[in-house]
Amino acid sequence: MVDVDIYVINDEEYYLIDELEIKGTSYLYLSKVEDEEFFMFRKRDKDDPEVLVTLDNEEEVKMVALVFANKVLG
Numbered sequence: 001m002v003d004v005d006i007y008v009i010n011d012e013e014y015y016l017i018d019e020l021e022i023k024g025t026s027y028l029y030l031s032k033v034e035d036e037e038f039f040m041f042r043k044r045d046k047d048d049p050e051v052l053v054t055l056d057n058e059e060e061v062k063m064v065a066l067v068f069a070n071k072v073l074g
Helices: 058-073
Strands: 006-009 012-022 025-032 039-044
Touching: 006 025, 006 039, 012 058, 025 058, 039 058
Parallel strands: none
Antiparallel strands: 006 012, 012 025, 025 039
């Protein structure tokens, strides 16, 4: 059996696909449990790492998406 981390965001369940540290911030790549084609990025709050927060702006989203894509595509 494989352990999977599940997070509830806006009453929807998401499972953790991957987590990377980029420039001192932990970013999470999450996929909706009920619809795996729906995914999102979140980051851990610096003051409370148990709290996931949205990314600050479109530039941060693009940067994180590029890093995760490069990791997956190798």
